[in-house]
Amino acid sequence: MAPNGDAYVVNPSTPEGASRFANARLSPAGPHRTIYVAGTACVRPSEGTWPGVTENEDGTQTLDIRVQTAAVLENIDNVIKGATDSKGGVQNLIDAVVYVVDMDRDYAGMNEEWNKVFPTRSVAPARATIGVKQLPDPRMLVEVKAVAVVEM
Template sequence: MNDGIHAGNAPKAVGHYPHARRVGDLLFLSGIGPRDPADNSIPGNEYFADGRLRKYDIEAQVRAVLANVRAVLDASGARWDDLVDVTVYLTDMARDFKAYNAIWAEHFPDAANAPCRTTVGITALPTPIAIELKCVAAFGSRP
């Protein structure tokens, strides 16, 4: 098993773990959120003066999380087309699924060749984000 992969252009991990780990031809990405790698801010979040979250922009967060996944894939030597399975965690399925699904379709326009996907509604994530992705890629899975 190879050492963990830390992508310099992806947000730092929230805990003590790598961005990804390669095992043979498989690449397992740790959960990745939409935080900005430059300053750790969360795109589209607006806060009250006391620091509580006032509102968020799911579209901004979806675009950011997909960019962060791509950054980890690139740092790992994998390609976007190598993604084979994605688990998506949304904190508000009823509110956010439609917008998330539309942006997903922009990034994977050919559903037959998109990665498999499971979307789960959850109550919270470790930081004030509305989406997190857990991905598996297979090197050389596409011509």
Template sequence: MSGIHASGAPTAVGHYPHARRFGNTLYLSGIGPRNPADNSIPGNEYFADGRLRKYDIEAQVRAVFSNVRAVLAASGARWEDLVDVTVYLTDMARDFKAYNAVWAEHFPDAASAPCRTTLGITALPTPIAIELKCIARIED
């Protein structure tokens, strides 16, 4: 098994790799929408005291997809190699419809899309509204 750190993805918020390869299977750690260049969170707006005022789920979905693509590329895989995706949303009632619409843009053919499970959770470790946990295959 080899740990993979992708220079084009945001740094991990803990002590773990972006991904780990085991045989022809690639397991990605939880990936969020933070900007790899400056660690900002696309679509977030803050009050003067630093508290989150509002966020744009579509901006965060597009950013998290970009970050997943960066980890896949650094690992020798492609977007089309995704097999299974677990999605964590902090506000399922508010964000699922918009998330699902962006998903459909990126996977227009449901038959060839990866399997997906979407969970509503109360919080993530940074002020993000979405995180993905992915499994992909790697062809030798």
């Protein structure tokens, strides 16, 4: 284990040069592990598909914040499950930062999907939502960075 805990990578066969970050880091061992989930988008790492991105016949794309947000939260759930042998999931989040490209257009839709996963304050993680100029790929409308705690 590295001094900053264990790395978890969704697709460990990805060459190191293609991505120099882990999808999550687990804090050093103990009865509870803190999982630091890297910024996560809607893209499905294993398939390379983009939920919430529709390719139109004219070469343009239609982007759907609701579908992307649901996919992001599902991806985070899968990262946490994978990093903890299914002992935890998205419901173990204690903190999240949501990055949204267009707050005026997309905040409400993102928040609606968020509230489907976390229907009450008593189960929702602390959260900050930040409007950003752009994300690493133009297909991305939303990205989430999060922290979870899981009893191991």
